[in-house]
Amino acid sequence: MKKRISKNNILLSLICIVLLLPASCVKSAEKKDVETVIRAYNNALEKAFETKDFGPLKDLTTEREYNKATIYIMSYAGQDERLSAHLIKFDIKRTAISGNSADAVTSEEWEYERVNMATGEAVTPYTLYTYEMNYKLLKDGDKWKVDQLKIIKEDQKH
16 A cells, blocks of 8 residues: 655655754754864863963863862972873764753873973873763853863873
């Protein structure tokens, strides 16, 4: 028994497509915005390790994440050390958005070296770490901000 496609069915299908298309475009734009913020956050974090300039981080994070990042970086200065951090590889594996919150999972490679600020000598030589990270973001007005980071997996390469 063949089902006949009526003009009404075709019209209804077209209406559904027209209504759903803008929603998927908005979702795609939101996803791109979230991923852009995560990339900018990592660039700002790398620069903050080097310069102790936390201004760019403030614009990309909630107060909670900002305080956590600055305390972590400054703790090395309190030990008379500088932590040199360089992002080597970065890949966003997946992003999910639900209302005003978003989650993203990344794969990252960072290279770290701890240096004594008084002598300039390495306390620990360059060491490569690989991470699988979960970023939680919140929408603040019309801007996405990194709210929380969680290490899913961490490996040290020698």
